[in-house]
Each structure stands twice: as C-alpha cells, then as structure tokens.
Amino acid sequence: MSETAERVAVTCPSCSPDAETVHEVLKEGSGHATVRCTECSHVHKTKIEREEEVERDVVVSQEGESFTATVEAPPEETVAVGEEFVLDTPEAIMVVRITDLQLGDEKRTEEAEVEDVETFWTRAVDNVRVNVTINPDDGSHDDSKSVKMDVPGDHEFVVGESEEFGDEKFRVKSIALRDDAAGYDFNPLGEKGDRAVAKDVKRLYADDETSSAWSAW
Template structure:
C-alpha cells in the first residue's frame, strides 16, 4: 500500500469558511497543520477519520496458507508487489500482495472497494530454493537445497557468503513474478543484487570441499 502526499477536503477560515477546499496536510500529529491549496493559508484543524473497508486476506507461507483480515482506506488502490503489515491470530507479519480477487476474476491492480480477497505471501522470513554446483564443477554432484533467511537478506551476484557452515558464491538469481523494479527476470552480472523476498531461485557454487551441513 503506497504512501503519497495527503490531501483532504476542509473549510478554509481565510477564503472558504462554509465550503470545503483541497488542503495539503503538512503535519498530521495531534492538531494537524494544513495548507489551503486555493489561498495558501496555513492553519490547524482536526482531520476527519478516513473511511476504511474490511477485506479478507489469504497469506501463503512455506507451502501453507491461512486467512486474516485487513482494513485499508476505502479510497486506496492496491497493486501486486505492494507490502503491508498484517495482524493475524498467528502473528504480526509483513506480507506482499501476489494477486487481487474481484468478482470477475483476479487482477494485478484495482481500487480497494472492488477487491473481494487480497492474496499475499509472507516476506518477513522466507524460504529460498537454491541450485548448488560443487566447487569441482562435476554436474552429477549438483543438488538442491532450501535456505531460510530474513526477507531483507541481500544476495549479490559474484559475492561469497556464508550461512551457518555453508560457504557459497552466488552465480545467478532468478526473480519471483511479484518482484518489482528489475529490468530482467534473471540476474547474472557481478554486483546484481536482490533481497531474499524477491528471489525465486538462487544458483550457487559450493566453496567447501566437504558435504554441506545445514545449520
């Protein structure tokens, strides 16, 4: 759910005491400070409570799913890739929108009032699939593992890193469909990077000669 400069309709004591004009909110703490966009008059006032709507949220985490509810502002637009904090019976977690369900089907962006269900996945802590090549390069020793890391853990192509006893070099990063802000679906140039929550699969070279032991 994105933030933007807040604007509200309020009477202006200088130019329009009886009718609302558009005001910029300069400071919304306590008695809010606002500026009329018609005459630039700055004054303090109480902001009206924003109207919210309750929407069902489905959360996917490590192959399982559960439901909760969110109350976004009624005039907001939601889009795939946006993140918000969701409070459920299980936990308080950060989730990312993966799909928006409307009466006529699923879409990637829609006004809140048209949305029936918000489909999400947990991104605070994530599981990342990895294809691991041995240091020797022997193809028959390639294996797959799952790494469990914080969602903001940064993976950088060309860097050597450690998780527990596992030392590896990142050779490539395949991104998730809901990752935003990238030019390509796969990152494979030195210094290309992505946080774990954006990663669908890692391609790693094992820098240890011994078999990998999970932490």
C-alpha cells in the first residue's frame, strides 16, 4: 500500500456498511473514486464528499510595501485578527498574520466566517524588520541613533540581554509591542528577562555597547 496515497473515511460494503473506515484512494473519477478498504482490502467505487473552498483576496504588507495574492479556505471556517496562516504565492511561500478582515461595503471586523470576508489584510511574519533606537552608553539621549534589523520572525529578544547586528552591539532596555501581539502581560516590556519574538515587536529601545566592547583594550 502506498504511504503517500490519499486516505478517506467512507463506508465499506464488504466489512463495514454502516460505519466509516479508512480507505486508500486508488483512482479519482468523474463523480466517483475507486478506493480500497484498509481493513479488508475490498476495492469498490464511492462518492467522496469534499469540503468546498472559496477563493479570497489577501493583501500582504512586507517592509513598507504591499502586494495582493489569493487564498482558498472552507467558507464556514471562522478566522480572526492575530491568526497566522501559510500563503502560497508565485514568488514565495510565506507565513502571514491577519491584521484586519474586510467585509462587503468596506466594513472591517476582527472575526468572521470566511464566506463573509472580502479581503484578508495581513503582514508577513516569517521574516521581519525590527526598528531599534540605540542610546549612547553614557545614558544620554542626545546622540541616539535608529537602525533596522532584518531577522526571522521567531527570533527572540530579551530585556537585559545583548544583541549584535552588523557593526552594532547593544543591550535591550525595553520592547514596544505591535498592536496585534498577543499573550503578553504588558506593553511595553521593561523588566529584566521580559521577552518577545521579533514578529511581535514594534520597536526595541537599547543602550549602545559598541564602544564598551573594546574597553578592555
């Protein structure tokens, strides 16, 4: 029996006419498919009820730019802001997070069934750009600088720990979270040991450690 063959749950006229058992799909036909029962190996034809899917537009925001794609999903599935899903586009396969759901007449909502959704508004979260404000190590804010880090969405930042990026080395002082970040007790995070993944981060505030890294010399 093929390990990659599709399997479906249908009744078997030979060993289980009243209850569904697992069958291997041997051949798809017009309206009916040829299947083999994994319990008794009986081969027969049956109609496979497949869940209908509908196509919806998806607007993806990625590093200040946006593009439109489409996704197929069951019409009765409930979706909500903050949920993530894999989006397959001609350019790439990416993970996106729902930031808004647009219904008809440009109405927006945070939760709806797929059949009621006209457009999914999303942002890419598998690879993200994080803004970092770095203050001088003397504690002043006059010469603060801003850098942008491109990191995997699941990269974790921890308050009190050091990060290196290119020629920059800094210690995270606080973490401002995005509006769609979930599962955190506070915003911003400022206690030592507080942590957040990059896809949830709006901005990092940090102290410069670039010069102090050479202080031993």
